[in-house]
Amino acid sequence: MSHTSAAPRPGSPVQRAGTHRFSDVISRIAEEMATLTDHGSPADYIPMLAGADPRRFGMAVAEPDGTVYGVGDWQQPFSTQSITKVFALALALSLDGEQLWRGVGREPSGNPFNSLVQLEYENGVPRNPFINAGALVVTDRLQALTGDAAGQVRELLRSESGNPAIDFMPEVAASEAAYGDRNAALAHFMAAYGNITLPVPELLSAYFRQCSIEASCADLALSAGFLARHGVRADGSALLTRSQAKQVNAVMLTCGTYDAAGDFAYRVGLPGKSGVGGGIIAIVPGVCTxxxxxxxxxxxxxxxxxxxxxxRFTTLTGLSVF
Amino acid sequence: MSHTSAAPRPGSPVQRAGTHRFSDVISRIAEEMATLTDHGSPADYIPMLAGADPRRFGMAVAEPDGTVYGVGDWQQPFSTQSITKVFALALALSLDGEQLWRGVGREPSGNPFNSLVQLEYENGVPRNPFINAGALVVTDRLQALTGDAAGQVRELLRSESGNPAIDFMPEVAASEAAYGDRNAALAHFMAAYGNITLPVPELLSAYFRQCSIEASCADLALSAGFLARHGVRADGSALLTRSQAKQVNAVMLTCGTYDAAGDFAYRVGLPGKSGVGGGIIAIVPGVCTxxxxxxxxxxxxxxxxxxxxxxRFTTLTGLSVF
Amino acid sequence: MSHTSAAPRPGSPVQRAGTHRFSDVISRIAEEMATLTDHGSPADYIPMLAGADPRRFGMAVAEPDGTVYGVGDWQQPFSTQSITKVFALALALSLDGEQLWRGVGREPSGNPFNSLVQLEYENGVPRNPFINAGALVVTDRLQALTGDAAGQVRELLRSESGNPAIDFMPEVAASEAAYGDRNAALAHFMAAYGNITLPVPELLSAYFRQCSIEASCADLALSAGFLARHGVRADGSALLTRSQAKQVNAVMLTCGTYDAAGDFAYRVGLPGKSGVGGGIIAIVPGVCTxxxxxxxxxxxxxxxxxxxxxxRFTTLTGLSVF
Amino acid sequence: MSHTSAAPRPGSPVQRAGTHRFSDVISRIAEEMATLTDHGSPADYIPMLAGADPRRFGMAVAEPDGTVYGVGDWQQPFSTQSITKVFALALALSLDGEQLWRGVGREPSGNPFNSLVQLEYENGVPRNPFINAGALVVTDRLQALTGDAAGQVRELLRSESGNPAIDFMPEVAASEAAYGDRNAALAHFMAAYGNITLPVPELLSAYFRQCSIEASCADLALSAGFLARHGVRADGSALLTRSQAKQVNAVMLTCGTYDAAGDFAYRVGLPGKSGVGGGIIAIVPGVCTxxxxxxxxxxxxxxxxxxxxxxRFTTLTGLSVF
Structure with missing residues (x-):
């Protein structure tokens, strides 16, 4: 038996009590998930992730006003990994605008085994910002523009979630670096085409720090709120234009879940972004994250x-975009 | 100066007159399109398509009740080509159910230059039903199940649009066959993996006939109505389940516009499917086609x-799914 | 215990009796081969080949004057398969000259999984005449020039070996055709680039007949003699120029044994061509076949x-080209 | 008008005077080369190579006894680049034996655009020791075994040629490093598969030093002599076994001239290895280098x-291996 909690965004005046459709829905989902016979296996490419218990489960839903509903391990920090690519993209897009797309495309990448040959075929311009090569380009731009890409992403998560405890995990970053030859290969390869501006070691350091951020379901659901609010941050200022927010959602829908984007769209029908730490964020534009x-x-x-x-959430609520 | 017409679906009791937001919007769009400096070039791989005037333009919007608004050449029949893949998919899915997906995936295909090597890498199972290889698998199944895949697609278009004049263009089908070596190669290649059940010449004949159907913007906007009505046909019966209709829309969004699906999602933000005849259909679920x-x-x-x-339509109306 | 026979080419005045270094060498080799613990498995892609006994072994050496030494099953006809590609190439080169190389390259093909993407990348021109795509181009030219490519190859084998019993195996050709989707795909794919001139069914028919020829080790060692005689046929006339004969040998060395050409050069060090029927021919220029x-x-x-x-032969005799 | 010189290997008692067939042949060739209308363009990927005069020409022939004949710029040092891969391979093979082939294959690589995807497909094991990825593996092994791969290669060239002035060009090595992103990508990529044992920066440093060695045609013809002498060094000791020497020649023939190995075999018909500095070595086993x-x-x-x-040399002398 799971229980659901509704919490205001820290510092927010809004708080709803009592039964709410999202509370009921996520409680029911949590009960269903507890009965799954096969939960899969944790990522094992770095030791820091391999030990996680695959049966743990948390879920949070945040409304545009900052009210957040949660169930299970929804306040447990976990390794965000590739989920940070969404926030890095939003920041780079807000600073760099359309010219960001000169260095990275926004098309699905097809089968992963093609990633390198596609990169070669397309002259070092990766297909989209959510494959590793594309995320390296985004972090390269953000690092070049701000001098601290990882710090900027952390700051965005902290301010949108209202949780100043969100932080890097240095031992995760170090572990990623120790097993980082494939990312180093990608970075050098793009550098050979002039599509990386920083020295590769500086870029990799920023990138691995960014990926090492820990945050909870509650933190991330709140932090992604600007994508449900058409680009508007929690404080009412604009991070992205309405058009840019729509565009980030579009890229998430077509490219957000590795080589399963089509399947995710087919089953879930929402813009989403997953990470190998086991987290996934998803957006129902105008409604919730x-x-x-x-x-x-x-x-x-x-x-x-x-x-x-x-x-199950989109099936039970009918909140798919399709 | 363009003018807009609102017409009921033939045989439909519903007809709206006077000004309507869709009338205004599409009139404005038609005027803007007339000022485009570069309209691109017609397809030239078969002579039958090469002669078209790239400046012609038609647009139709159909509401779920069958009311249709149009502007420009909206009643001019044109070669539907790959747009028919949506209708063939819907028919095959309605008849074959989930097992259809054993023979064809639903992931974006990435760069087209990879199509063959991906097919080889994935043992003859194409990535999705909208690349040619995948559409051949769908037509193979539909032909095997019905004995007349092309006829079934024509019949669906006729009944949904209420236009019995929709038909094949035999000279287009013949022209496709004459230049059909690439499709023949794909079909034989998949047959080598056991993923084509019919003799290749029979399959190609059905496929080229299906692609040769001519219909107008009005016809196609009405015919695709079941995708905005969550699977329900014009006569109220179900062609697809609600879940299947959502799934077809998802596949259209991620795979419907060749190697520009990401860009189309980014700019338009709607499930859509294009054809080399110059047509595109798009779905606003629950609202219009x-x-x-x-x-x-x-x-x-x-x-x-x-x-x-x-x-422009999604920008002016805010009707994107994102 | 094996025994060795020396036989004159039928109709040839030359015949050597008694002990000869080749007799001794091949007898010793045959004894060694009988002790191999793993003989591999016969080809099983068509039923006609699958039943062969992998322990059977024959070997023949032919001197330029037509004397031939043999051991084991050296007079047993077997399915020559891809070995015929050498003879088709020689005939096409003799008739078409240098322009043959417009339609087919002479570079190794690398990993077989790339064959299709390379064909696409290189605009339908296969890398060399010994991969299937390239052999189809050669047979296409030979068929176009002579009207009977397979008959020409059979005639060349008959006249060079002096054995008029060499012939097609219609049931093998039929079996190849029944499982011929991959070759049909290749042919149509190249036809899409304009690199096949005949109707694909005619080409495939000629190709499968050519591959179905049965001949023995003795027949093939004699028939390949013109490659050891710098282009000169058994009757003293020239099939190829000295330069062309050298070139065919070069292509055999770099491309003659599928994806093991490098390994074959490394181990054997002779121009060679294998077939899935289990035969291999090899050339020691000026010395023997x-x-x-x-x-x-x-x-x-x-x-x-x-x-x-x-x-073992090149190790024992020192007759490698390196 | 060119002139030819015959020189003994320094310190060698052997010296031939007067006319010799090699003198005549290479003099004639030098005259012909002077009339070439298109000499191509120097490599321009690093500034150090871009300035060379494409009309310069030198040629040397060394007999197994150390006598060397030369014409034109045969004593002019140039940047050996990839030619050093042959010497590194020979050294690694002499020290590491057959197990070297666990980390690098000996098959031709096909089209260069596939190099990365092949590396991925084949789990980080490059196809042969003469593509850059494979040469990096060889240098990795040689560096691991000796602590100074580049120094070992330089020492081999010095001792075989008798020329102690052969040396690295530090500014060339630095220039290669500055433009070395593609090699860094290859090295990191293979490291991700565990096929590189050294830290990538150490490996690249050794590799770029090795490639920067300058030597003349005379130096290289003499240094490669062990490949014509079946593995025996100038001092009579064995660098390689007879079998290993044959194997290196085989790899040179099938893989020694980038994506033109087939064409080189077809035209020249000798084991050879080229470098982007404009040098090529070739071996006539038992006869000369x-x-x-x-x-x-x-x-x-x-x-x-x-x-x-x-x-021209093989045409005029008939010294092809075919």
């Missing part, structure tokens, strides 16, 4: 219970 | 004015 | 005992 | 006059 976490992954690197929970 | 036609194509095979018109 | 047969294949499609026997 | 130099390259990176001169 979601974050689920469960460390067991399927063979394409997405949380088994996470995808399943979002599938 | 659209069809635009203008024969000039961009380098990725999508109508220049068509994509632009849909981009 | 060899043919071995043993139906068990390794994972790259070359006869296990065949490669091993040739390896 | 050659080195040509002319800085103008064709589109595949081989010296235009160099290939042409070797083509």
């Amino acid at each position: 979601l974050c689920v976490w469960s460390p067991g992954l399927d063979r394409r690197g997405n949380s088994v219970a996470g995808v399943s929970a979002l599938d | 659209l069809c635009v036609w203008s024969p000039g194509l961009d380098r990725r095979g999508n109508s220049v004015a068509g994509v632009s018109a849909l981009d | 060899l043919c071995v047969w043993s139906p068990g294949l390794d994972r790259r499609g070359n006869s296990v005992a065949g490669v091993s026997a040739l390896d | 050659l080195c040509v130099w002319s800085p103008g390259l064709d589109r595949r990176g081989n010296s235009v006059a160099g290939v042409s001169a070797l083509d």
Whole structure:
């Protein structure tokens, strides 16, 4: 039996009590997820992630006004990993505008085994900002523009979630660096085409720090709120234009879940972005943002219970974009 | 100066007169499209398509009740080509159910130069039903199940649009066959993996007939109505389940516009499917269906004015799914 | 215990009796091959080949004057398959000259999984005449020039070997056609680039007939004699110029054994061409030609005992080209 | 008008005077090369190579006894670049034996655009020791075994040629490092598969030093002598076994001239290895070694006059291996 909590965004005047459709829905989903027979396996490419219990599960839903509903391990910090790519993209887009797209495309990448040959075929311009090569380009731009890409992403998460405890995990960043040859290869390869501006070691350091941020479902659901509010931050200022917010959602829908973007759109029908830490964020434009976490992954690197929970959410609420 | 017409679906009791937001919007769009400096070039791989005037433009919007608004050449029949893949998919899915997906995936295909090596890498199972290889699998199944895949697609278009004049263009089908070596290669290649059940010549004949159907923007906007009505046909019966209709829309969004699906999602933000005849259909679930036609194509095979018109439509109406 | 026979080419005045270094060498090799623990498995893509006994072994060496030495099953006809590609190439080169190379390259093809994407990348021009795509181009030219490519190859084998019994195996050709989707895909794919001139069904028919020829080690060692005689046929006339004969040998060395050409050069060090029937021919320019047969294949499609026997031959005689 | 010189290997008692067939042949070739209308263009990926005069030409032939014949710029040092890969391979093979082939194959690589995807497909094991990825593996092994791979290669060249002035060009090595992102990408990529044992920066430093060695045609023709002497060094000791020497020659023939190995075998018919500095070495086993130099390259990176001169040499002397 799970229980649901509704919490205001820290510092927010808004707080709803009592029963709410989201509370009921996510409680029901949490109960269903507890009965899954196969939760998949945690990522094992770095030791820091391999030990997680695949049966853990948390889910949070945040409304545009900052009210957040949660269930299970919804306040448990976990390794955000690739989910940070959404926030880095939003920041780079807000600072760099359209010219960002000269260095990175926004098309799905097809089968992962093609990533390198596609990069070669397309002269070092990666297909989209959510494959590793594209995320490296985004972090390269953000680092070049701000001098501290990882710090900027952390600051955005802190201010949008109202949680100043969100932080890097240096031992995770170090572990990523120790197993970072593939990302180093990608960075050098793009540098050979002139599509990386920083020295590769500086870029990798920024990138691995960014990926090492820990945050909870509650933190991430709140932090992604600007994508449900058409670009508007929690404090009412604009991070992105309405058009840019729509565009980030579009890229999430078509490219946000590795080589399973089509399947995710087919099953869930929402813009989403997953990370190998087991987290997934998803956006219902104008309505709410979601974050689920469960460390067991399927063979394409997405949380088994996470995808399943979002599938159930859109089925039960009818909130798919389709 | 363009003018807009609102017409009931033939045989439908519903008809709206006077000014309507869609009338105003599409009139304005038609005027803008007339000022485009570069309309692209018509497809030239078969002579039958090469002669079209790239400046022609038509647009229709159909509401779920069958009311249709149009502007420009909205009642001019044109070669539907790949747009028929949506209707073939819907029919095959309605007859074959989930097992259809054993033979064809639903992931974006990435760069087209990879199509063959991906097919090889993935043992003859194409990535999605909207690339040619995948559409051949769908037509193979539909032909095997019905004995007349092309006829079934024509019948669906006729009944949903209420226009019995919709028909094949035998000279287009013959021209496709004459230049059909690439499709023959794909079909034989998949047959080598056991993923084509019919003799290749029979399959190709059905496929080229299906692609040769001519219909107008009005016809296609009405015919696609079931995708805005969550699977329900014009006569109230169900062609697809609600879940299947959502799934077809998801596949259209992620895979419907060749190697520009990401860009189309980014600019237009609607499920859509284009054809090299210059037509594009798009779905606003629950609200309306659209069809635009203008024969000039961009380098990725999508109508220049068509994509632009849909981009303007979602910008002016705010009807994107994001 | 094996025994060795020396036989004159039928109709040839030359015949050597008694002990000869080649007799001794091949007897010793045959004894060694009988002790191999793993002979591999026969090709099983068509039923006609699958039943062969992998322990059978034959070997023949032909001197330029037509004397031929043999051991084991050296007079047993077997399915020549891809070995015929050498003879088709020689005939096409003799008729078409340098312009043959407009339609087919002479570079190694690398990993077989790339064959299709390379064909696409290189605009339908296959890398060399010994991969299937390239052999189809050669047969296309030979068929276009002579009207009977397969008959020409059979005639060349008959006249060079002096054995009029060499013939097609219609049931093998039929079996190849029944499982011929991959070759049909290649042919249509090249036709899409304009690199096949005949209707694909006519080409495939000629190609499968050519591949179905049966001949023995003795037949093939004699028939390949013109490659050891710098282009000169058994009757003293020139099939190829000295330069062309050298070139065919060069293509055999770099491309003659599927994806194991480098390994074959490394181990054997002779121009050679294998077939999935288990035969391999090899050339020692100016000295002799060899043919071995043993139906068990390794994972790259070359006869296990065949490669091993040739390896031993060059080791024992020092007759490598390196 | 060119003139030819015959020189003993320094310190060698052997010296031939007067006319010799090699003197005549290379004099004639040098005259022909002077009339070439298109010499190609020097490599321009690093500034140090871009300034060379494409019309310069030198050629040397060394006999197994150390007598060397030369013409033109045969004593002019040039940047050896990839030619050093042969010497590094020989050293690594002599020290590491057969197990070297666990980390690098000996098959041709096909089209260069596939290099990365092949590396991915084959789990980080490059196809052969003469593509850059494979040469990095060889240098990694040699560095791991000796602590100074580049120094070992330099020492081998010095001792075999008798020329102690052969040395690195530090500014060339620095320039390679400055433009070394692609090699860094390859090294990190293979490291991700565990096929590089050293830290990537140490490996790259050794590799770029090795490539920066300057030597003349005379130096290189003499240094490669062990490949014509079946593995025996100038002092009579064995660097390689007879079998290993044959194997290195085989790899040179099938993989030694980038994506033109087939064409080189077809035209020249000798084991050879080229470098982007414009040099090419070639081996006539048991007879002689050659080195040509002319800085103008064709589109595949081989010296235009160099290939042409070797083509003429085998035509005039009949010394092809085929």
